[in-house]
Amino acid sequence: MGNTGTGAGVSGDQERTRRKNGPLRVDAQRNLRHVLSAARDVFGEQGYGAPMEEVARRARVGVGTVYRRFPNKEALVRYIAAEETERLTARAREALAVEDEPWRALEGFVQRSAAAGAGRLLPPELLSATAAAEPEGSAAVRVPQQRGAGTHELLSAVGKLVERTRAAGELRSDVTVADLMLVIATTPPRLEDAGRQSAAETRLLAILLQGLRANGR
Structure with missing residues (x-):
């Protein structure tokens, strides 16, 4: 990292x-x-x-x-951006090391990454690149050869998380790497009250994660 x-x-x-x-x-x-x-x-x-x-x-x-x-x-x-990419890649690999609970590993990766503000610090072109590489509804994990090995390594690690959780039947079949990166990057409007801001971020992330689960469980 x-x-x-x-x-x-x-x-x-x-x-x-x-x-x-x-x-x-x-x-x-x-x-x-x-x-x-x-x-x-x-x-x-x-x-x-x-x-x-x-x-x-x-x-x-x-x-x-x-x-x-x-x-x-x-x-x-x-x-x-390069530094944040390295951090997120390491976090994704840590999640991959948790082999017995695919959903909990993926959920923890998203929660920790969102809490660290990773979505706002990753390379600006990352979201558009992943979205372009993965058409809506695609079940396959496609990792584009981006500028720099760091970005490719990140998308590859996240792709493995997506693939593993989907294979376990715990992730919707149409969820892609781009969807996961979008969830990490999504935040509510900035609020002046820190407590309300934290509560809003936690609530929004919980709703988004529930939307990713197979059958919305």
């Missing part, structure tokens, strides 16, 4: 950025951690359309500090 502190387990783009910029001083490492943490929070709340200035403000650094590590917003978005 990705590591916001050191960049361990980074993607190809992340590794090239690290090599280009060279080793970081202690203060620069601290600033980078703050920037990455802030970027996850800001993009998770506002989407990838949020400005770099908001990331810098939340990280309590100057916007120039952000641009010294990431030459443009696209580079920062790619970094965060």
